[in-house]
Amino acid sequence: xxxxxxxxxxxxxxxxxxxSFLGVEFxxxxxxxxxxxxDKMILPGVGAFAAGMRNLAEFGFIPVLNEEVVGKxxxxxGICLGMQLFAEVGFEGGExxxxxxxKGEIKKLDPKDPALKIPHMxxxxxxxxxxxxxxxxxxxxxxxxFVQSYYMACEPEVVSSTCEYGIEFPASIEWGNIFGTxxxxxxxxxxGLTLLKNFAGLxxx
Numbered sequence: 001x002x003x004x005x006x007x008x009x010x011x012x013x014x015x016x017x018x019x020s021f022l023g024v025e026f027x028x029x030x031x032x033x034x035x036x037x038x039d040k041m042i043l044p045g046v047g048a049f050a051a052g053m054r055n056l057a058e059f060g061f062i063p064v065l066n067e068e069v070v071g072k073x074x075x076x077x078g079i080c081l082g083m084q085l086f087a088e089v090g091f092e093g094g095e096x097x098x099x100x101x102x103k104g105e106i107k108k109l110d111p112k113d114p115a116l117k118i119p120h121m122x123x124x125x126x127x128x129x130x131x132x133x134x135x136x137x138x139x140x141x142x143x144x145x146f147v148q149s150y151y152m153a154c155e156p157e158v159v160s161s162t163c164e165y166g167i168e169f170p171a172s173i174e175w176g177n178i179f180g181t182x183x184x185x186x187x188x189x190x191x192g193l194t195l196l197k198n199f200a201g202l203x204x205x
Contacts, residue, residue: 001026001037001039001040002036002046003029003034004028004041005061006028007059007061008055009045009055010045010047010082010172012028013080015079015186019042020198022196022197026095030059032059032060032061035061036064037083040199041068041077042076042078043079043082044081044204045084048093049084049092049093050090050093050094052082053096053098056085056099069101071103073176074119074181075177075178075199076177077177077180078136079184081112084098084182085098085148086178087102087154088098088102088105088178091105101153101178104152104153106150106152107150108149109150109169112166119148120149120165121202123144123145124143124163125144126162126163126171126172127161127171129156129159129160129161132160134198135160135161135195136198137194137198138191138194144158144188144191144192145184145187145192146186148182151169152173154170158173158175163183171183
């Protein structure tokens, strides 16, 4: 069973619709007591870093997620803001502490080309950088749907694919049981559905 975490920041319905289309069993979780019953979790997210962390704290999710993800090594997929919250710190409207599962920072996307508008919105290429359980069956260069003004600056060893928009930034990350996509797989047609199917089928490490 996959738990889609509802902490007031997520594009929940489109993720749920994609999993329903794939025939994947899931539950939308807003009660922290339900989290330990899940085999895997998806942390979606639309909005600002500070608000995301504040909402996770207010819902009481952070200690439970640390126990399940770090302690029990359950797979988790962060989508867009959800992936960014895995970092140590975010610099959106100030400096804010993240979950700290991935060594890295969330920085403003600042392309030097004035023709490149912020937010980065729409289809762009993801370039596979290393073997990835999440990206199996997806072309080495596939199109995904992005909506972002910030990106994760992190160590290369956690980056499974990259994208370029004035600068090269991580399009997806994979570190043990922790997975993330800067793009929205639920809006990325066949490639995104393949990624979600791969996540649903993951076996523990």
